[in-house]
Amino acid sequence: MLWLLTVLGIVGLLLFDFFFHVRKAHVPTxxxxxxxxxxxxxxxxxxxxGVTIFGGGQMGAEYFAGYVTEEALSVDNLFVFLLLLSSFKxxxxxQQKVLLVGIAVSLVARTGFIFLGAALINSFAWVFYLFGLILLVTAGNLLREQRGDDDESPDNFVIRLARRVLRTSDDYDGDKLFTVQDGRRVLTPMILVMVAIGGTDILFALDSIPAIFGLTQNVYLVFTATAFSLLGLRQLYFLIDGLLDRLVYLSYGLAAILALIGVKLILHAMHENNVPFINDGEPIHTAEIxxxxxLALIVGILLLTVVASLLSPKGRAQTYVAAARRHANEFLDIEKDPAYCDKIYHRLLSEEANIKALPEKYRARIRAERELMDLLHRAHEEHTERVAAGNCYTPAVARSDVSGA
Structure with missing residues (x-):
């Protein structure tokens, strides 16, 4: 009965989200x-x-540790969602409908992964070693990616397969999945984006499911913590997408958390050990976390990561540049509604003003990015042409000259 009520509640929240928020396309304030x-x-x-009251303090701590970890990993996933939505224009x-459908697909797939993981854990104690190693490798990959190029467009086999299999039209038709092109009914790029979002999030589950099993082996807690972290992801995307680029140290924090849980899993595996070539198949009694x-360490690491990121001048510079680039691309290539284009252009001017207020060493680096400078220059020229043609709601405003800042 508890499972049935929980699943019905989650499905109800998804349906409420669809019919009352995303069915009619709009930009959330x-x-x-x-x-x-x-x-x-x-x-x-x-x-x-409720879990704490009816299940006890231990179950409550396990749920909250799992939920906080999954929510933190979800924020990291939003970086990729932002790149996907931008690359697909x-x-x-x-974007709301794309995110909601992708999240619903991911929730169904992750539920399958959760039950598979639980079955493996109940049958094979060595799975704890495997999950621990997966998390340690993932932590190392996060650190390597942080030192690498963060501006690469996301491209994995899910996206490549979807592009090859799904034949779509070149242009969107609102948020419709089908349109008529040359007298034929064809798919729009919207279906391709939904597949990319859902498929990419399923790949993220390969990291997040082992992470939460490292905090609790209670399948009900794993499912609910995962589900609640996904349910609010669409709203969270529109709330913090302007701050995503500001979290410059988030990958370091997530790497530390995943490494912590990986070590916790391996220590637990040693207690449950029955692998013949490790200690002759006998348990190894070591300290456990x-x-x-x-929970305390996870919360502490996240707080330290967020505060350090928000106080970092590098974070501010990265935020302003990413926002300016995004607004310029939206103004030039994506948005068609004159009223919203006008808002985007004024946001672009605001970001350029923020860039001019940065310390000189950051402004010098920004001026050296010729591609960015050319993009901003094209956006200003386009705005001037639209004003001259009467296609903007407001007259031309003073141009912010970032190149001379």
């Missing part, structure tokens, strides 16, 4: 995104409080 993010986080916290008003200590 900051207030709307903040309000619904707060509601979904409150639901998750109240559920955790999805209009802002249509408690759930309470894990």
């Amino acid at each position: 900051l207030g709307e995104a903040a309000r619904w993010t707060a509601i979904y986080v409150s639901i998750a916290l109240l559920f955790g409080l 999805v209009p802002r008003a249509d 408690s759930t309470g200590l894990s």
